[in-house]
Amino acid sequence: MDASVIVAGAGPAGLMLAAELRIAGADVIVVERLPERTGESRGLGFTARTMEVFDQRGLLPRFGEVETSNVGHFGGLPVDFGVLEGAHQAAKTIPQSVTETILEQWAAELGADIRREHELLSLREDGEGVEIEVSTPEGRRTLRASYLVGCDGGRSTVRKAAGFDFPGTAATMEMYLADLRGVELEPRMIGETVPGGMVMVGPLPGGITRIIVCERGNPPQRRTEPPAFQEVADAWKRLTGIDISHAEPVWVSAFGDATRQVTEYRRGRVLLAGDAAHIHLPAGGQGMNTSIQDSVNLGWKLGAVVRGTAPETLLDTYHGERHPVGRRLLMNTRAQGLLFLSGEEMQPLREVFSELIRYEEVSRHLAAMVSGLEIHYDVGSGTHPLLGLRMPRLELSADGRRTSSTELLHRGRGVLLDLEDNAVLRRRAAGWTDRIEVVTAAPAGAAPGGPLEGTAAVLVRPDGHVAWAAPGSHHDLPTALERWFGPAR
CATH class of the missing domain: 3.30.70.2450 (Alpha-Beta Plaits)
Structure with missing residues (x-):
């Protein structure tokens, strides 16, 4: 094997995935046909969810002073995103070229092998891995890895060569x-x-x-x-x-x-992320942001599988969680397109939408949809309100120092927050401490009625989503740990 994972494409999705894989301990080669970054900036700024993602990896300071705003729109109709209490504001006017530069520097610092002027020509999968042929300035050569991920855009060579179905509507x-x-x-x-x-x-x-x-x-x-x-x-x-x-x-x-989405995000040892998996009308700046979030969902899972700490079936949750997100993305961008691209025949509907948006509940729903904050994964049944959602940023006191739920995720590992100094809980998690951080902490200055009120413990996945909480989960901690992090050592 030349690497555990080969990533095709050095755009935001590919670079984010390469970095996440390195954090997870996987060796990765990124092949990119272009000799250098284009400098073009189709994507502009970050949604609130991507701001959270970058914050949880400690990346936001690299972007310098970020201009943020609560002003947004749905189909060209103004929406106040300030109704999303406790959320990051969206970042404005950060060109995609800057984002790509920072992500490439970060991935390289982490040890990703980024090979430009390497154009993927073909691929062949067998039961043990994937072999690709690439064109380089020195001629053609082959590379082999356990898995291949296509992050090579809307005209993805990986998607076509691997035979993924890509249904939808043409432009x-x-x-x-x-x-x-x-x-x-x-x-x-x-x-x-x-x-x-x-x-x-x-x-x-x-x-x-x-x-x-x-x-x-x-x-x-x-x-x-x-x-x-x-x-x-x-x-x-x-x-x-x-x-x-x-x-x-x-x-x-x-x-x-054009609006299209692959029917499956994984076929054996080949996976897709970003525009390779879904294309749509650019509306609300969601494309690049959703692509980055695809990579954050996939990176820790694929890293665990190639390291051998989690079974291959963990990869099935990538499709299960991200395909519905992509489907909803296509739905809302098509709806927005009808609102701002249609003629006068759509004016009555625009006026109705404008009236509805004045209701805070409607604004909150649309803002959460466009910003990605509505995403809720199926992590198992239970009654705790945080199950399946992202862990909100909360200030914590741990071992006599101040930290936060976001800072604890900088290393890209799972986190078990023990909020009651429970020695029995920590013993039950001992078999997974090579993959998760066990932190005894208490909310610092939390207002009564906060998201952790009455909570004894929370298990947070490396991508920031809550996988288990007590009380309120209908399965025990070892079951949750094994589902998301593999068998105890």
Whole structure:
């Protein structure tokens, strides 16, 4: 074996997965066809859930001072995300290029072997592993690993070569995104309709202006290169009457509204994550964020399997947990597309939605959907309100020092929080202390009625989701530990 895992694609999903695998103790090779990062930034900023994910690995300081906001939208209709109490605010105006740079540096520091100018050409799986053929500047060569993960985008070679089904709907229109210098335009919110389509204008750092152009009736094209800027400028003028042809394009891209999802996220020793598993209309900045979260769900599980501490069946929970998330992502982006890409016939529905959003419960529901905070995994039956949800950030006192539930996850290991200094509980977990941290702690300054009120202990998975709690779980601690971390040593 050249590595335990080969990851195809060095975008946000692939780099996040490589880092998570290294934290989990797996050796990993990342193959990427491009010689260097493109510098393009389709994704912009982070949702509240991705902010949590980066926080739990101690990554947020690497991004410097992050501008955050509670202002969001659903289908172009303003939604106050401040109704999500206790959640991180969403980060704004962090270009995807910055995110990729930081994730690549982090993965490399952790020991990931990132090989650029390595284009995956074919793959062959057998009962023991996966062999891939790659094209390199020195010629073709083969690499072999126990598992292969395709993080190689919407046109995934891995997905096609491994025979994954990718049902859905084809694109019905083509839209443009461009970052420009040397042009002054009035800001326009996403969803601002004009006769013939929808346009958006937003300022980015460094004097750059981002525009999105959605012209109804513009048919999709099979492109091998980005559109010429003049195409974008012509469409902008048709929709707004404003000539921007004098602007300097930093980069230009075309995208569509195709909506597809693979029927399975795993086929034997080949798995998919990110855009390789699901494509959709960019709406609410969810694509990159969901892709990163796919990788966080998969990384610790695949790492445990290749280390031999957990059975291969643990990988089945990756599909079981993330496929419904992807399906819901496709549902809400299609709904948003109908709201901000349709013509006047959709105006009555927009007005009804605007009325409904004024109700706090509706705003909370939509905000949680778009930000990823509604995700609830099936970790077993029980009555504790945190089961299956992410552990919220809570200040704790442990061994005479202040810490937090988030800080305890920096090492990427499971955490058993003993909140009652229970020696019997700790003895029952002793067989798993090579995989989890057992921490005796107490909430520090927690207000009465908080999420841990009346809780004796909580088991948190490496991805931050609560797998067991006492009282309130309908199975005992060793059963939960074995399910998520393998048999006791």
